[in-house]
Structures are given as structure tokens and as C-alpha cells.
Amino acid sequence: MHQRITQHTNSNIAFSLGIISIILLIFLIWAVLGLHIPSMFTGIIGLTIGLVSIIGMTYSFKSLHEPTGIRSVFGFIMNGGMTILFFITLIGFLLSSN
Secondary structure, X not given: XXXXXXXXXXXXXXHHHHHHHHHHHHHHHHHHHHHOOOHHHHHHHHXXXXXXXXXXXXXXXXXXXXXXXXXXXXXXXXXXHHHHHHHHHHHHHHHHOO
């Protein structure tokens, strides 16, 4: 059975949050390299990416009980990758602030 994008299933929400976090990451890279935006603003964007990806990862785990589709797989991969990048960045920041 095929699901519509407008249905609010856990896999659709996880997929949407994964897309949002990737768009925010692209904006963050563009802002740092091209626009030279102050570090406080880039920090807020970075924390937003982390929060969105962690929430998306939660929905990805909830979607394991649903029928597996392409959105659930891509949502899990996107949110998992973004969550790992967020925690690596956070650990690197905490270790370098000594």
C-alpha cells in the first residue's frame, strides 16, 4: 500500500525533518563561507540543526514499526548522519575549549 506525502506518519515526519536539517546545513556552510555571518548566528543555526536531527532520529526510530518504504530508509540515513555530525562537532568544540 502506498502512502501519500501529506499523511502524518512517523516516516514522513522523519523524512521531512531530515530534509530540513540538510537545507539548514547547506545554509550554514553558505553563511560561513560566503556571507561571513557572526559566529553567534552560526551557532544558533548549528544548534537548530542538532535539535531537528535528534527529533528526526526519534521519529525514525518510531517509524520502525511501520511498513518499510523509501522515505523511512532515507529519513533514517539523513537524520542519523546529521545526528552523528552534530555530536562529533559538539565533542570537538568541548575538547577544544579547554
